[in-house]
Amino acid sequence: xxxxxxxxxxxxxxxxxxxxxxxxxxxxxxxxxxxxxxxxxxxxxxxxxxxxxxxxxxxxxxxxxxxxxxxxxxxxxxxxxxxxxxxxxxxxxxxxxxxxxxxxxxxxxxxxxxxxxxxxxxxxxxxxxxxxxxxxxxxxxxxxxxxxxxxxxxxxxxxxxxxxxxxxxxxxxxxxxxxxxxxxxxxxxxxxxxxxxxxxxxxxxxxxxxxxxxxxxxxxxxxxxxxxxxxxxxxxxxxxxxxxxxxxxxxxxxxxxxxxxxxxxxxxxxxxxxxxxxxxxxxxxxxxxxxxxxxxxxxxxxxxxxxxxxxxxxxxxxxxxxxxxxxxxxxxxxxxxxxxxxxxxxxxxxxxxxxxxxxxxxxxxxxxxxxxxxxxxxxxxxxxxxxxxxxxxxxxxxxxxxxxxxxxxxxxxxxxxxxxxxxxxxxxxxxxxxxxxxxxxxxx
Numbered sequence: 001x002x003x004x005x006x007x008x009x010x011x012x013x014x015x016x017x018x019x020x021x022x023x024x025x026x027x028x029x030x031x032x033x034x035x036x037x038x039x040x041x042x043x044x045x046x047x048x049x050x051x052x053x054x055x056x057x058x059x060x061x062x063x064x065x066x067x068x069x070x071x072x073x074x075x076x077x078x079x080x081x082x083x084x085x086x087x088x089x090x091x092x093x094x095x096x097x098x099x100x101x102x103x104x105x106x107x108x109x110x111x112x113x114x115x116x117x118x119x120x121x122x123x124x125x126x127x128x129x130x131x132x133x134x135x136x137x138x139x140x141x142x143x144x145x146x147x148x149x150x151x152x153x154x155x156x157x158x159x160x161x162x163x164x165x166x167x168x169x170x171x172x173x174x175x176x177x178x179x180x181x182x183x184x185x186x187x188x189x190x191x192x193x194x195x196x197x198x199x200x201x202x203x204x205x206x207x208x209x210x211x212x213x214x215x216x217x218x219x220x221x222x223x224x225x226x227x228x229x230x231x232x233x234x235x236x237x238x239x240x241x242x243x244x245x246x247x248x249x250x251x252x253x254x255x256x257x258x259x260x261x262x263x264x265x266x267x268x269x270x271x272x273x274x275x276x277x278x279x280x281x282x283x284x285x286x287x288x289x290x291x292x293x294x295x296x297x298x299x300x301x302x303x304x305x306x307x308x309x310x311x312x313x314x315x316x317x318x319x320x321x322x323x324x325x326x327x328x329x330x331x332x333x334x335x336x337x338x339x340x341x342x343x344x345x346x347x348x349x350x351x352x353x354x355x356x357x358x359x360x361x362x363x364x365x366x367x368x369x370x371x372x373x374x375x376x377x378x379x380x381x382x383x384x385x386x387x388x389x390x391x392x393x394x395x396x397x398x399x400x401x402x403x404x405x406x407x408x409x410x411x412x413x414x415x416x417x418x419x420x421x422x423x424x425x426x427x428x429x430x431x432x433x434x435x436x437x438x439x440x441x442x443x444x
Contacts, residue, residue, distance in 0.1 A: 053089045057082065061097055074101065076110040083116035092124040115143050122151030140171075146180045149187075158187040162196065176203070178212045185218035194226040216242070217249045224253025236266075244270070252287045255294065263291040264300060271307070286319040293326040301326045305339075317343055321350050328357035333366070348380055355388045364395030375408070383417040390423035399431040 060082055064074065079102045086095035099117060102108045108117065114137055122130035134140070134148045145168040152161035165184045168174055176184070181204050188197035201219060204210050210219075216239060223232035236242060236250045247270045254263035267288050285308055292301035305323060308315055315323070320343050327336035340346065340354055351374055358367035371389040374381065386409060393402035406424060409416050421440055428437040 053085060054091050054094065057085050057089060057091065057094050060085075061094065061101075064101060068101075074105045074107065076107050076112045079105070079107055080110075080112040080116045083113065083120050087116065087120040087123045090124055092120075092126070095120040095124065109138065111137075111139065111141055111144070115141075115147050118144070118147050118151065122148070122155065125155075127151065127155050127157075140174065142174050142177050142180060145174055146177070146183060149180065150183050153183055153187050153190075158190040161187045162191070162193065175207075178209045178215055181207075181209060182212075182214045182218045185215070185222045189218070189222040189225040192226050194223075194228065197222045197226060211239075213243050213245065217245045220246060220249040220253055224249070224256055227257065229253050229257045229259060233262075241273075248287055251291060255287060255290055260291050260294045263287075264297065267291060267300070267304075271303075285313065285315050286322055289319055289322040289326060293322055293329065298326065298330040298332070301330075317345060321347065324350060325353060328353050331357070331361055333357050333361050333363060337366070346379070348382065348385075351379060352382075352384055352388065355385065355392070359388060359392050359395060362395060364392045364398075367392035368396065368398065368401055371405075381408075381412070381415055383415055383420050386415050387419045387423045390420065390427050394423070394427050394430050397431060399427070399433070402427045402431070 064082075067074065079098060082098045083095060083102075086092075086098060099108070099120075102110075102113050102117070107113050114133065118130045118134050120130075121127075121133065130148065130151050134144065137144055145164070149161045149164045149168075152158075152164060162184065165176075165180070165187070168176065168180075181200060184200050185197060188194070188200065201210075204215055204219075209215055216235060219235045220232045223229065223235065232250065232253045236246060239246060242250075247266055250266050251263045254260065254266065285304060288304050289301055292298070292304065301323065307313075308319075320339055324336050324339040324343070327333070327339060336354065336357060340350070343350075351370070355367050355370050358364070358370060368389060371385065371392065374385065386405060389405050390402060393399070393405065402424070409420065409424070425437040425440045428434070428440065
């Protein structure tokens with residue numbers, strides 16, 4: 001689900017012909033306050049865009065100190081932009097500095113500043129303080145409500161977020177906007193509250209927001225997670241040209257409800273329409289590949305892989321793991337290993353499947369090499385991995401390699417179970433060491 005802005009964007013300064021630039025950067029010109037000793041303009045240079053966000057915030061605070069020293073009054077828009085930057089950077093230390101400056105300037109109650117203070121403390125894990133600041137607001141607008149609802153949702157408290165949404169409706173003075181509806185629908189999806197989700201959908205239709213891209217995605221996600229994937233498809237089909245995010249949500253919805261073939265139909269529809277490189281970068285490749293893996297649809301998976309390469313996309317670990325899983329389950333071990341090697345972090349289940357895949361395809365040496373790679377990287381071993389490694393040794397008649405595995409088992413007893421003992425006995429018997437095999441079984 002796409003992220004929803006929880007506060008209003010910075011507006012142009014009332015006395016300056018240029019809008020406030022991106023958060024964390026000061027405007028090119030700042031007019032001196034009429035309360036100051038001079039009325040002329042002074043040009044201040046913004047921090048370079050290539051600097052890290054926290055460094056730009058620090059530089060902006062230094063300039064604010066200079067402004068205060070020269071009796072230049074601070075604007076609420078500027079403080080709000082800095083607070084938003086601190087929230088984005090999750091830097092509570094610098095955010096508190098901005099909060100202090102807002103308090104000194106008596107601007108902490110200004111709606112723009114107050115809303116971004118709630119956002120700052122919420123994102124920095126200070127949920128109690130964020131709520132206290134919200135409760136202390138003398139006037140709350142739709143941005144105030146949306147911010148606190150979003151803060152609770154992203155902190156992992158969707159029930160509380162929905163309680164706040166209901167309180168906003170009961171307050172009567174504020175009407176939800178598209179952002180509010182989106183967050184509320186996300187919360188309904190998290191707690192599978194279909195009844196409230198349907199009521200929110202009705203309000204969205206009344207307000208004429210049902211063509212908003214964020215809302216469309218949120219509705220598809222909500223209905224899918226509440227088990228009403230047919231209603232999700234109805235929302236999807238009403239859109240003439242659904243966005244990549246909407247298509248991905250619909251694919252994920254079908255996957256989550258076990259309707260993999262329908263997920264693949266949506267995927268094919270996306271590819272038929274033709275995609276720009278920009279749109280391709282937004283694709284939920286992991287969801288698409290998972291559909292292929294669930295259906296063992298190798299050809300479609302290969303097509304998606306080819307498109308990933310074509311678009312120059314850098315898939316995340318989730319997509320790569322799923323793709324490696326598809327190739328392994330389809331017995332395409334060379335392709336599986338190629339994708340597997342691209343993973344920076346490899347989970348234990350995928351390691352096991354790869355070793356198992358090589359052994360299943362009688363590539364015993366490759367299976368053992370992969371096990372040895374696990375040992376070299378201090379990967380966490382378990383009895384399943386040890387049993388697979390021993391079976392690889394049996395397949396290649398590798399008694400010495402098997403004894404190496406046995407040596408590890410002697411040192412690390414929690415890696416031993418009945419299947420491991422049975423595999424070891426089979427190894428020794430296959431290599432003619434019947435007495436050793438008998439001793440293993442006898443002492444088990």
